[in-house]
Amino acid sequence: MKHALSLKIGPATFRIGSAWRQPVEALAALYADYPAPSVEVADFTVRLEPAGPLRRWLRPSIFITGDHGLADAAPMSLSHGLLAAEMGMNLQMALGWRRHLLLHASSVEKDGRALVMTGESGSGKSTLAAQLGERGWRLMGDEFALLDLATGMVFPFPRLVSLKNRAIDVLAAEVREDRMGPLLAGTAKGDIRHLVPNGDAIRRMDKGAMPALLLFPRFGHQTDVxxxxxxxVFMRLTQASTNYVALGEPGFDALTHFVRNVPARAIDFSSGEEAIALVERLWEEPA
Amino acid sequence: MPPRYCQDSPDAIAACVLEDMALLYHRPSGQTHMVISPVPEILAALDNGAALTAGEVHAELARLYDLGAAEEAVPLVEAHLAELAALGLVRLA
Known part of the structure; x- marks a missing residue:
């Protein structure tokens, strides 16, 4: 591919190729503080290709593909190229990762123990993890938590945090401007801005933690626990995992061990401040 | 002759008991089943490798649990066994 970049996020390495310069440049800027991959061969390749022969120049339109692809993925506008690259990396992880049980969940760490949060898109798990990551917790990831099959530890996947709509202003008010990516307006999920995790999250991205609490957050409801x-919990986590079935018995063993050992709560909240106070309180409670 | 049922194979199932249910991982198919009582108990009755009729499974369970009148309980055990056979968790001997 004409333009390319290699990235390491947690244990996974990616080679991103693009027919256009812009998405690769945007990624390189936002991932500038991440360590370079130490191996030549990446776990996954992501390719951003023109959706048709002329679409490289004429109303440029991106088709996301790579080692694993979805045949019916809709092409995206070049102005959303950064999002396309991020989606491409997520897709490769979701469809191809086998070294851990992959949970669609955010996670943060404190005192060597991990808090895992899972829920539908819009539940607030991503925003909450990002906010906690600025308030004394270590952000481990906003999208995927990697559950180790042998030890039961959760490992980080601290890609850029994808902030949507109202969450953009909340975090933009808390972090330095140079940690925020460009505004991608009018995507399929509304407005999106990426947040670069802080130095602690990036430096310690190979360091796992034992899970100590599982939360099912739900934004937009009266406070409740x-x-x-x-x-x-087991049923919801199998639904939140993209590779549970593919992993077979080791996945079953890892997930049942998690479910039997990690206390779980569903939390409702109507504001970020409320959610943070709730999380801090539940974290201090004995299991 | 009433049908006889036995385990799929001695180590076909990995079981895990949670607070409110049991999970059964069926190794040959890779499928996970979530079950509640009396399914784990019925499977346990077949644990020694014997091929039993619904009546015999009932008799085995009745030694451990209060199942009520046999004429009502045996058809229920039979229905569970037929369902488990359809899932591949037990098979007709």
């Missing part, structure tokens, strides 16, 4: 039964 509910216990969640182990059966429901």
């Amino acid at each position: 509910r216990a969640v039964g182990q059966g429901e």
